Amino acid sequence: MTMAEKFTANEEWAIRALMKECEYTREEAIIRMKSGMA
Secondary structure: OOOOOOOOHHHHHHHHHHHHHHOOOHHHHHHHHHOOOO
């Protein structure tokens, strides 16, 4: 997975929500979103 990977608007929103609510880094938020926990 690279930082150039593109996300849909919904995925981007989920990543940002995880980062805000849980103080995740972007990488942590992406991992959690992809693992179905978001």
